[in-house]
Amino acid sequence: MKLSPTGGLGAAAPLVFLLLFFYLPLGLVLGEVVRGGGSLILEVLSQPYYQKILRFTLFQAGVSTIFALMLGLPGGYLLGRFRFPGRNVVKSLSTLPFVLPSILVVLGFVLFFGNNGALNRFLAATFRTSEPPLKILYSFKAIILAHGFYNFPIIMRLTSPAWMNLPANQINAARSLGAPPFRLFRTVTLPHLIPALLASASLVFLFCFMSFAIILVLGGGPQFSTLEVEVYRLAKFTLDLPAAAVLGLTGTVITLAFLYLNITLEKRGSALLNRTGAALPLRDLILRERGRKLRPRGVVLGAYLLVTGIILLGPLLAVVINSLQIKTGWGAGPEWSLKWYVQLFQNRSGTPGAAGAPGGPVSLEALKNSLTFALGAVALGVPLGTILALWTHRKEGPSRLRRPVELLFMLPLGVSPVILGLGYLKLLPRLPESFRHGGLLITGAHAVIAYPFVIRSVSASLHRVSPGLRRAAASLGASPGRILFTVDLPLIKAGIFSGAAFVFALSLGEINATILLARSGQTTLPLAIYRLIGAYNFHGACALGTVLLLLCGAAFIIIDKFEEALP
């Protein structure tokens, strides 16, 4: 294939953007470490405190992943092997963790599982105890539970295609050769599932390793600090940038290793799915047999659906309900009211908000900022991701350069937002005066963090555009430009829309990089919610959280509509 002018140009513009907004800041962090030399690295990494943090970061990510696997694997099996009413809803909901802002998870967790939360009140009323039966907030348990509850749908979603595409012929062959069920599972089913299983586990590990808001709030203090949170503390409060850089790079090396593992495993998994031929058909999930006897498997899986549904949606529901209720007095029941919303968006003059809480115009400003950053991130990230997806898919350019360049495009997936924020902080004083406005950097950071999701969704829809269609268009006299606009773009429209919704939702919920970069007047919805939680103004946080939830919910619905449907 010849190198077309669009191919060359197409790769150049994104490369320049990535150089400025990703590689330059990352390089500055790296430069800081290199300047300090081996002695700096040794000095930081030999401190028992930092060693403890590194160990704890790995440990909590590992335990969280195992917990998420325990919760998510039955779901993958259920979704991949059975037909049942509401299957499509469950399938859609499994995308939720990708778009749900972590600050909402935190808020919902506190309201639902907290000492005075919905679950405890329910249990206390049922078992008539005066003490809250579950005390899990602000502890190691809270971190693990929140990570597990937040991430298990990812395991569910990524393993279900492997279950769905179990090779019917191989299984029938093994059966006809006399393999008993366990041997069948061990020799055919399990080898088929393992790549998807490990790929999903490595992704969840990556997410838990880079987790920020959950650790910051639910960890409840320095004894449960991770690399991410520590880098944030060092950069924002201690102002020890060299130490932050060393810790940040250490984390980056680890996350990149897991990213590499994930990409490799995912490739192997999808290669396996393409090779297997006819898939085993889905079965109906039957609760009762005709003789009205309960089927144990049906009952267990049904109960699983109920419990995980409550775990996933209960906290979000608690946020919405709390935002609409006021307590009228001790002992009296709650009343429905829009008071919190009114207070949030009302002019501050007249009603002084609760201690330190951003009342009035600050909330309005946060909403405005969040929308501005999100739309800016969409405007930057969607063309970026789309061009890169097209470039990778068409395999344009000299083949020797292609793989390294592709790698350069994917690298941002494995670098945590906090490290990126740290790099931007170092970039800031070097920028000309007119560029120092933090808004541009926040928008850029959001675009860099989210564009790999555009590549993902656009690539998925590009797989349906066979190269034959482009050849057909060319043979009918269409120039490369006309082919792009009349063949490629119409066919990948769905992928672009769902990618845009991803960028929008991720930017709205982003807190890790924003918290480092935002100056006064640049508060976003998650930051405002974080501060309201810090001020124990939970009702206000819930009202703002509900606004954020509605916005992300809209994005979620768009994604669900356009997402490449699982067969």
Next chain:
Amino acid sequence: MNRGLIIENLTYQQEDFFLSLSLSLEEGRFGCLIGPSGCGKTTLLHLIGGFLSSTSGTVRLGGKDISFLDPHRRNLGIVFQDYALFPHLSVKENIAYGLKSRRSLSFDKPQIQERVEELLALVKMEGYEDRKTSSLSGGEQQRIALARALAPRPELLLLDEPLSALDGPLRSQLRKEIRRIQEELGITTLYITHDHEEALTLSDRVFLMHRGALIQEGTPEELYQTPRTLFAGEFLGRSNRLSGEVMGMTCESVEIKTSGGTITLRNPGEKDILYNRGDRGVLFFRPEDLQVVRKFREDSGLLRGEIKTVEYYGAQYLAEAAMGEERVLVSVPLGESLRKGEEVSLALLPHRGCWFTGRD
């Protein structure tokens, strides 16, 4: 001067695959490019279409050198194996795609509408304008793909195994349609296939490819009856080979000794083949080149064999006769009745059979 397709010393190399050939197809003719899979048929189509760049050589169409033109500047109509209909466009929009792409055509809206209707009539799909292509059957998609390729009046129509995804009766029906349309329009057409029946029934000229080279071209009859190599002969239909030795020759016949007896090859086709006494080689002939001779005669020019199997093919029987270690297929008309184990004499019809000495 030939205003059709002329390919001169075209070469293309990729890894261990090497293509090198010259070929010419006169204007208005129907040519079939046939060969086993992996012989380079599709590569050649991509070279003509401009999707691949050749290493050297030229492709000429209508007297112009198009070797260095981008695909969209070559005036070709291509029907792809999987049809490659645009899934997001209606039938009408698919057919109109080429009309809107070529600026030189400058069709306005009513003209496009008119041309689309013309083509739908040509492929007998009137009234399908607004259908989605995904709602069409395989045969219907095939017709629309053909209409789309023909709409901008290309100078050359290329068809890449267009019927391979369809089954039996539909295949032969569409085969006839394609030929009818080609004759109606008089368009130069190159049809790519691996099916010898398609090549023989459809074309004015057959081009046989093997391992990236053109090994024989000619009319279907020439290729079927006087293949220049064993490979060509065996690729184009059922055939037999019997190893033998030249016993003697006159100016119009050759005597060859085989395991089934000594046989006389009269008027051996190729004049330039030299026969030497004692030459070893292979006698090649088709099942229908043999005739069962009922009355057994101890006569030269007849093969003797024992019938091993008889298969019924509806219009004929196909019997297998053993001659020593070798087996020979004989086509037997329905009236004859042969039994397993029967000893028969077989005569080679005049002017049939070829002698190959070299290895392929």
